[in-house]
Structures are given as C-alpha cells and as structure tokens.
Amino acid sequence: MADITAAMVQELREATNVGMMECKRALVEAGGDKDKAIRLLRERGMAIAAKKATRAANQGLIAAAGDGKTGALIEINSETDFVAKNENFQAFVKAMAQKSLGMADNTITEVTKAEMAAKIAEIGENLVAKRNIRYTLQGNGLVATYIHLNGKLGVMVELGCGKEAGPVVQELAKDLTLHIAACSPKYLVRSEVPADIVLAEREIAAKQVTGKPANIVEKIVDGKIGKFFSQVCLVEQGFVKDPDVSVTKLLEAKGKEAGDTFTIHRFVRWQLGE
Numbered sequence: 001m002a003d004i005t006a007a008m009v010q011e012l013r014e015a016t017n018v019g020m021m022e023c024k025r026a027l028v029e030a031g032g033d034k035d036k037a038i039r040l041l042r043e044r045g046m047a048i049a050a051k052k053a054t055r056a057a058n059q060g061l062i063a064a065a066g067d068g069k070t071g072a073l074i075e076i077n078s079e080t081d082f083v084a085k086n087e088n089f090q091a092f093v094k095a096m097a098q099k100s101l102g103m104a105d106n107t108i109t110e111v112t113k114a115e116m117a118a119k120i121a122e123i124g125e126n127l128v129a130k131r132n133i134r135y136t137l138q139g140n141g142l143v144a145t146y147i148h149l150n151g152k153l154g155v156m157v158e159l160g161c162g163k164e165a166g167p168v169v170q171e172l173a174k175d176l177t178l179h180i181a182a183c184s185p186k187y188l189v190r191s192e193v194p195a196d197i198v199l200a201e202r203e204i205a206a207k208q209v210t211g212k213p214a215n216i217v218e219k220i221v222d223g224k225i226g227k228f229f230s231q232v233c234l235v236e237q238g239f240v241k242d243p244d245v246s247v248t249k250l251l252e253a254k255g256k257e258a259g260d261t262f263t264i265h266r267f268v269r270w271q272l273g274e
Contacts, residue, residue, distance in 0.1 A: 002032030012037055018046045045121030058273045059084045060127075062154035063097040064145035068165070071135045071143035072100040073154045073270060074108055077128040084151070089127075092119055093151075100132045108132040133268055141265070142169050146177035155180045157267040161260050168258040172251075178240065179247065180269050185234035188264060193232065201228050234267060 004027045012023040012034055018041050030036035060077035061084055076093050083089050096112055103111050108129040120127050133156070135143045141160035147153070155177045161169055187193050205224035209217045230236040235248045245253070251262045 002027075004028055004032060008032065008034070012041075016041050016046070022046055045117045060130075060272060061090065061093045061151035062147060062270050062272055063093045063151060064147050064154055064156065065094075065097040065101050066143055066145050066156075068142050068144075069137045070101055071145045071156050071158075072097060072103075072132060073145065073156050073268065074100045074132040075130040075154075075270060075272065077130050077273070078123075079125045083123055083125055083127075086123070089119075089123060090151075096129070101134065103132055103134060105133050106131055131270075135266065138265065141165055142173045144170075144173035144177050146174070146181060148181045152272045153181055154270045155267070158265040160263045160265050161255075161258075163258075163260050166258065168254055168260075169262070172254045172262060175239075175241065175250075176247070176264065176267075179237070180234065180267055182240045183237050184269060185237055185267075186232040188234050188267065190229050190233055190236075193229070198225065201225060234264065 004024055008027055009020055009024045012018070012027060013020055015034070016023065016038060018026075022041065023037070026037040026040045027034070030040055058077060059079060059081045060075065062073060062075045064074075065072050074093070074097050076096060078084050078089065092115075096108070096115065099112070100108060108131065112129050116127055116129050135156055135158050137143050137158060139160055140163060141158065142165045143156065143158050146155045148155070157173060157176050157180060159169060159173045159176065202221055202225055205221045205228075206217060208224070209220050212220070230238070230246075235246070235251075237247055239245045239247055239250045242250075247264075251264070255262045
C-alpha cells in the first residue's frame with residue numbers, strides 16, 4: 001500500500017476543497033494516485049459539493065413534518081430561487097424534514113451530509129442544510145406546524161391541555177400558528193424578555209416624556225412598557241382574527257368551550273435566511 005503523506009492529503013484538499021479525512025480515504029483507495037483520488041471524489045459528488053460550497057446560498061425552503069405528538073422544522077438553503085421552486089428540490093427538502101423528526105436540534109448539517117453532497121452534485125448548485133428544531137409533546141396537547149409564503153416562513157407551536165386533544169385543540173393550534181406567522185411575537189411571556197432590553201425600552205420611553213413630575217413620568221413609562229410587552233409577547237398580543245381579544249383571553253375562552261385548560265408551552269417562528 002502506498003504511503004499517504006500529509007502533504008499528499010493537503011494537495012488533494014487544495015485541489016478539491018474536500019475535508020482532510022475524505023481526501024486521505026480517497027488517496028488510500030487510489031493507491032496514492034492523485035488523479036484517481038480526484039475521480040473517486042467526483043464520482044461520490046464530494047468534489048463538486050465542496051467546490052460549490054464557496055458560493056452563497058441564501059434562497060431555499062423551510063419545511064415542516066410531524067404527527068401531532070412530534071413536530072420539526074428545517075431550513076435548507078439554495079443559491080437561487082429557481083432551484084427553490086424546483087419540484088425535485090422541494091421533494092428532497094420534504095424528505096429531509098421527515099428525517100429530522102429523529103434528529104436532535106441543529107444537527108442537520110452533519111446528519112444529512114451524504115444526502116446533501118449527492119443532491120448538490122445532481123442539481124448543480126450549492127445547497128446548505130442550515131438548521132433544524134424538533135418539539136416532542138409533553139403530556140396532553142398538540143404540536144402544530146405551519147408553512148407560509150411557499151416555504152419562506154415556518155411556525156411551530158406546542159399547545160398543552162388537560163384532556164386528550166380534540167377538535168377545539170386542533171382548531172386553536174391552527175389559529176395560533178397563523179397568528180404567530182402574521183404577528184411575529186419575539187417571546188412567549190414577559191419573563192422571557194431579557195432585562196437589558198426592558199431597561200433600554202424604559203430609558204427610551206422616559207426620554208419621550210419631559211416637563212412632568214417624576215411620579216407622572218413613571219406612570220407614563222409603565223404604560224409604554226406595557227404596550228411594548230403587548231407587541232412582543234405572544235400571550236399579550238391581540239389575536240390576529242380579533243385584535244380586541246388577547247391571546248390569553250382566547251385561550252381562556254376556548255378552554256371554557258372545551259371544558260379544559262389550554263396553555264402555550266413554546267413556539268418558534270423562522271423566516272428564510274434570517
């Protein structure tokens with residue numbers, strides 16, 4: 001067997017942009033023949049994938065998968081919107097979304113490495129498996145997902161309840177995903193908002209009030225901070241279908257209708273390329 005030196009591996013890597021371990025493996029299989037090793041890597045799609053990996057990928061799709069008990073969102077980027085609209089690529093992303101139901105959060109890059117390399121070679125432009133997240137339902141309730149704008153926006157929410165999830169839960173979860181997509185909350189509740197952000201908002205609000213007694217200023221600032229929370233916290237936002245009713249009041253009303261108690265455990269909202 002040919003002696004594969006570090007210099008040989010580095011030379012092959014510079015020629016193909018493929019990782020060191022894959023280059024060494026190819027050289028071993030090729031008996032130290034660089035051209036044969038390059039051919040092996042090209043046959044596997046790796047050299048093509050690595051070369052194209054230097055090109056920007058900021059288009060693509062967000063996709064979802066789930067069965068109500070488990071849900072997942074993934075984002076796979078492409079260089080062009082043309083590829084994002086390609087049925088082949090769309091089917092691939094959906095398949096990867098199904099696969100992500102068994103993945104830990106943000107492991108998609110490594111888990112789908114082989115599939116991505118093959119698809120890059122097939123499609124002919126750079127693709128990037130950017131991120132993935134999975135929710136597993138705790139107790140009774142429903143994990144719901146929603147994809148908007150043809151894969152440009154994705155939402156997932158976990159809604160908990162005291163009983164088995166029925167039609168009211170399913171309808172409510174759907175409405176919540178639509179609301180989150182439209183209203184873009186940043187946090188679930190006030191306690192999740194970082195203290196430095198709240199402090200900065202208070203300082204801004206205070207500077208907007210001049211020439212009034214300190215106690216009056218404090219009340220005005222408190223009012224402005226309350227409005228700020230109602231804009232960024234999901235449970236305090238006005239429901240998108242009836243802005244006069246907060247999401248909290250909506251949960252209470254639907255709970256009475258179903259004879260149950262509904263709670264939003266968590267949510268995520270992704271915008272393509274953010």
